[in-house]
Amino acid sequence: MLPLGPLACLLLTGATAHAAQWKFVDKGNAGIVGLEAIVVSPTLVLMFDRATNDPLHTADGKVAWGSLWNLETNEPTAVKLLSDSFCASGSMLSNGTMVSVGGNIPAAADVNQTGAYDGRMALRLFGPCADPAGANCTIFEDLDHLTLAETRWYTSALRIFDGSLMIVGGIHESTPFYNTDPVNSFEFFPKKDGGVPRPSAFLERSLPVNLFPRVFALPDGKVFMLANNLSMIYDVETDTEQPLPDLPNGQRVSNPFDGTAQLLPLSPPDFIPEILACGGSTMSDQTPVEELSSQDPATTQCSRIALSPEGIAKGWEVDHMPEGRMMPEMIPLPNGQIMIINGAGTGYAAVASIGVTTGNSNADHPVFTPVLYTPSAPLGKRMSKLGMPTTNIARLYHSTVTLTPQGNILLAGSNPNGNLTVVPAGQPGFSSELRVETLDPPFMELPRPVLSNVPSKISFNQKFTIGIDIPAGVSTSSIQVALMDLGFSTHAFHPSARVVFMDAKLSANKKSLTITAPPNNRVYPPGPAYVFVTLGDTTSVGAHVMVGSGANPPVPDQGVRL
Numbered sequence: 001m002l003p004l005g006p007l008a009c010l011l012l013t014g015a016t017a018h019a020a021q022w023k024f025v026d027k028g029n030a031g032i033v034g035l036e037a038i039v040v041s042p043t044l045v046l047m048f049d050r051a052t053n054d055p056l057h058t059a060d061g062k063v064a065w066g067s068l069w070n071l072e073t074n075e076p077t078a079v080k081l082l083s084d085s086f087c088a089s090g091s092m093l094s095n096g097t098m099v100s101v102g103g104n105i106p107a108a109a110d111v112n113q114t115g116a117y118d119g120r121m122a123l124r125l126f127g128p129c130a131d132p133a134g135a136n137c138t139i140f141e142d143l144d145h146l147t148l149a150e151t152r153w154y155t156s157a158l159r160i161f162d163g164s165l166m167i168v169g170g171i172h173e174s175t176p177f178y179n180t181d182p183v184n185s186f187e188f189f190p191k192k193d194g195g196v197p198r199p200s201a202f203l204e205r206s207l208p209v210n211l212f213p214r215v216f217a218l219p220d221g222k223v224f225m226l227a228n229n230l231s232m233i234y235d236v237e238t239d240t241e242q243p244l245p246d247l248p249n250g251q252r253v254s255n256p257f258d259g260t261a262q263l264l265p266l267s268p269p270d271f272i273p274e275i276l277a278c279g280g281s282t283m284s285d286q287t288p289v290e291e292l293s294s295q296d297p298a299t300t301q302c303s304r305i306a307l308s309p310e311g312i313a314k315g316w317e318v319d320h321m322p323e324g325r326m327m328p329e330m331i332p333l334p335n336g337q338i339m340i341i342n343g344a345g346t347g348y349a350a351v352a353s354i355g356v357t358t359g360n361s362n363a364d365h366p367v368f369t370p371v372l373y374t375p376s377a378p379l380g381k382r383m384s385k386l387g388m389p390t391t392n393i394a395r396l397y398h399s400t401v402t403l404t405p406q407g408n409i410l411l412a413g414s415n416p417n418g419n420l421t422v423v424p425a426g427q428p429g430f431s432s433e434l435r436v437e438t439l440d441p442p443f444m445e446l447p448r449p450v451l452s453n454v455p456s457k458i459s460f461n462q463k464f465t466i467g468i469d470i471p472a473g474v475s476t477s478s479i480q481v482a483l484m485d486l487g488f489s490t491h492a493f494h495p496s497a498r499v500v501f502m503d504a505k506l507s508a509n510k511k512s513l514t515i516t517a518p519p520n521n522r523v524y525p526p527g528p529a530y531v532f533v534t535l536g537d538t539t540s541v542g543a544h545v546m547v548g549s550g551a552n553p554p555v556p557d558q559g560v561r562l
């Protein structure tokens, strides 16, 4: 008789067995609204809210608006911040330090209990954090000396090829809805050009729907941007903008008409970048706010473009999600698929700022079932809800979602209100959401490949070998090795999120994998990453690595040019 692995047993026991499937799992209470979230170590997710009236407190007795979520214990630990991180952005640097960028002036009513300062020029540094529970891992802020050049709320921050952050756009102060007080410039951390921001004609043209521009580091080092219905490629080294075709059919994808966008996985040998932009609204950006309603349908449209000369000549290809989504999120998965999740069927982003709202919410009709997008499938066959579970927790404005190093998807937050608010049953609107869930892929309950001896640092264009323990019954006919930045989740966007596939060869005894690192620091901007191995339908836990030297930015080019 053949030895049967656990997977084979599961399959053979048929109807009586509990078949592994996608499912939402309750993980408890975050202590704050997870309005922004970033994985900062294999066991920790750093979450930020606005400085308001959250239940969690810091050691000095003040109300907290930062928390470290422990993926092993499902418990939050308050993190002390000085400035208000409301609607900030962020990313990792080449040295593994996380930077949270920009924010807001705390509401006067909240300052009493939080002690928060104006966060609009703030740069908040965290880590690298080595302790699994986050002991002694703190946020560093110096509001007098470590600042942006301009006040920025609703800005985007992206790690670029030299490991520093490019900081894009935003608004100077409070916004009535549209961007009426824009910061139409780029700046960098660490500073370039002596700290003088670079004006952007693109940001000017994309008003008034250009908050949280959707920005992506391309494998040649340039930066692709989408704001409103406009797109372009920015050359950081020459400070030039190359306009690209508009999104078709009036689709608009940046705040407050939040669609989302994602760089699709990059594959060797050519790493041709493709961008997918989904959801948002096709409403005219000249519509007066009084005429906008939480009942206006969001668009089902997804637009995709390949950023090769042929792809640009061909322009955007149009596809449709099963339902319209305002504020959808896209999570790239280690197997190359994209999870489309969260958002609302109708309305807009932001809080209590349009003609017709639902309670305080500018959006309504939460979408509770995710959709899996398969980039390699033919047009019309890429979207599927097959096997996708349904949650009953609305994740609307001010919610977050991120892939975890464990390979499942963490969901937190949602708060279309001005502070922590419980909406009484029967009243219109949506309560502030403290509950945390995961969305677990079927492989979470199956035996998974286990990686070992993964180097803590990998160099560009170098081969490295890791150990792999493959459970019986797991097929090795397809092997995908993904190098991933999990991104910084804020406002239906995940700046710096990225999948780069790496060529890999399994040893004859199936005990080790020899992997080729990306060719250079433009294909994967230097910094922290997770390596996931997918065999058939089963993905390993992600191993934390530093890609490149780990030096402070800016770092010189490394590896070979394509």
Ligand SMILES: *[C@@H]1O[C@H](CO)[C@@H](O)[C@H](O)[C@H]1NC(C)=O
Binding pocket: 109, 112
């Ligand atoms: C601040 O809190 C103290 C103590 O709870 C209270 O007496 C005071 O009125 C508060 N001030 C404001 C401006 O809310």
Ligand SMILES: *[C@@H]1O[C@H](CO)[C@@H](O)[C@H](O)[C@H]1NC(C)=O
Binding pocket: 131, 135, 136
């Ligand atoms: C944290 O810092 C304290 C004080 O410096 C030290 O005693 C303790 O060992 C540190 N804990 C860890 C886990 O590093």
Ligand SMILES: *[C@@H]1O[C@H](CO)[C@@H](O)[C@H](O)[C@H]1NC(C)=O
Binding pocket: 229, 230, 246, 247, 248, 249, 250, 251, 284, 285, 286
């Ligand atoms: C993009 O939006 C602008 C401003 O509303 C509009 O004039 C233009 O026609 C739109 N482009 C497309 C392709 O719909």
Ligand SMILES: *[C@@H]1O[C@H](CO)[C@@H](O)[C@H](O)[C@H]1NC(C)=O
Binding pocket: 053, 109, 110, 418, 419, 420
């Ligand atoms: C929350 O916001 C409401 C409406 O603005 C306000 O009346 C209330 O005092 C706020 N509560 C707290 C605890 O800040």
Ligand SMILES: *[C@@H]1O[C@H](CO)[C@@H](O)[C@H](O)[C@H]1NC(C)=O
Binding pocket: 093, 095, 097, 125, 127, 128, 190, 552, 553
């Ligand atoms: C990482 O680099 C930034 C920018 O130079 C610097 O401020 C920060 O202190 C560095 N982090 C570490 C751990 O050295």
